[in-house]
Amino acid sequence: MVNLSMIINGSRAKELESGLDKLQAKLKVLSDNSKGEKKELLNRIISTAVKQNQETEANNEGANHLARYYKPMSTHDQLKLKLKFNDLINVVEMPAN
Amino acid sequence: MSLDTLQKSKNELLSDINELITGMDMAEKINMQLLLSLAVGGLAPNNNKGSDEISENAFNIAVELMTQFRDAGLVKYERPSFMTNELLNALIKESKEVRKIAVRPGKHYLSPAGKVAEELALSNELVQYVNDALGYKVIPNEISSYLYYEEPGDGIPAHVDSDVFSINCIIGLSHEMGDHVENPSSLVVYSNDGKPKRILLKPGELVLLLAGGSVHEREPVVEGEKVSILTVGLRRG
Numbered sequence: 001m002v003n004l005s006m007i008i009n010g011s012r013a014k015e016l017e018s019g020l021d022k023l024q025a026k027l028k029v030l031s032d033n034s035k036g037e038k039k040e041l042l043n044r045i046i047s048t049a050v051k052q053n054q055e056t057e058a059n060n061e062g063a064n065h066l067a068r069y070y071k072p073m074s075t076h077d078q079l080k081l082k083l084k085f086n087d088l089i090n091v092v093e094m095p096a097n
Numbered sequence: 098m099s100l101d102t103l104q105k106s107k108n109e110l111l112s113d114i115n116e117l118i119t120g121m122d123m124a125e126k127i128n129m130q131l132l133l134s135l136a137v138g139g140l141a142p143n144n145n146k147g148s149d150e151i152s153e154n155a156f157n158i159a160v161e162l163m164t165q166f167r168d169a170g171l172v173k174y175e176r177p178s179f180m181t182n183e184l185l186n187a188l189i190k191e192s193k194e195v196r197k198i199a200v201r202p203g204k205h206y207l208s209p210a211g212k213v214a215e216e217l218a219l220s221n222e223l224v225q226y227v228n229d230a231l232g233y234k235v236i237p238n239e240i241s242s243y244l245y246y247e248e249p250g251d252g253i254p255a256h257v258d259s260d261v262f263s264i265n266c267i268i269g270l271s272h273e274m275g276d277h278v279e280n281p282s283s284l285v286v287y288s289n290d291g292k293p294k295r296i297l298l299k300p301g302e303l304v305l306l307l308a309g310g311s312v313h314e315r316e317p318v319v320e321g322e323k324v325s326i327l328t329v330g331l332r333r334g
Binding site for chain 2 (some may be wrong): 015016018019020022023026027030034036037038040041042044045046048049050051052053056085088
């Protein structure tokens with residue numbers, strides 16, 4: 001098990017932001033290397049997460065886990081990271097051609 | 098789509114993501130956990146009517162992966178001996194008093210614990226109870242909240258808790274409903290393979306949940322139904 005509190009308890013918007021970039025890159029590679037139902041399953045997980053993120057944002061709701069995740073940050077950093085999280089959809093969207 | 102090939106795809110994806118997680122740094126893991134926590138909220142059967150096989154299996158994958166980050170499990174579900182009628186009545190009284198200052202962070206109301214709940218959260222009885230149940234020492238996080246589900250649709254979709262409530266004592270305080278309520282709102286805890294356990298908490302009953310890794314949700318209440326609970330956060334010592 002990992003101790004996630006290391007970062008949770010600190011002021012670390014930039015760390016989380018860079019972690020999100022690296023995660024997105026890794027998931028993109030995994031998605032590109034997957035096909036068929038495996039790709040569908042991965043894409044369903046990612047697209048559902050992004051949709052949920054957008055819904056809580058649109059409803060101005062702070063679902064408990066989100067509120068606690070963003071709490072140590074400034075409002076500006078929270079907004080930036082929330083919007084950036086939606087970029088994960090790029091992992092699953094097919095190129096235009 | 099055959100069940101065999103879907104199962105094979107599911108196992109392959111689980112293995113691949115597990116390998117990815119092993120190589121992640123802390124910031125990546127936090128983001129991955131958030132991604133999975135959001136995903137289960139949308140994929141859980143209660144929030145995903147007309148779910149297909151892909152969604153069902155995607156939900157199971159996300160639930161299982163959650164256990165890679167923190168311990169998971171429903172440890173206790175009972176009325177503990179320290180929960181006397183006197184203590185329960187004091188908690189109910191306090192929950193009604195602090196309801197006046199509640200905020201609405203989502204589809205529920207939330208108030209910080211008052212003196213009675215804070216004393217319980219720090220008490221030797223509660224800490225020892227959790228120590229004994231888990232087999233290791235725990236420390237209170239000194240953060241406890243009353244939660245109220247009062248308006249039709251109030252609830253919390255499937256999620257895992259953050260570090261503050263990774264060891265969570267969820268205590269039932271009240272559940273008002275008219276005779277018309279056929280399926281009362283329950284606390285639902287999913288096992289690691291995605292099977293739901295519905296828990297209808299009676300006043301004074303406590304669920305000890307490793308909530309940082311166990312996916313759980315509060316089913317929406319309906320018109321005329323009101324639920325209040327106390328949630329007490331602890332962590333491994």
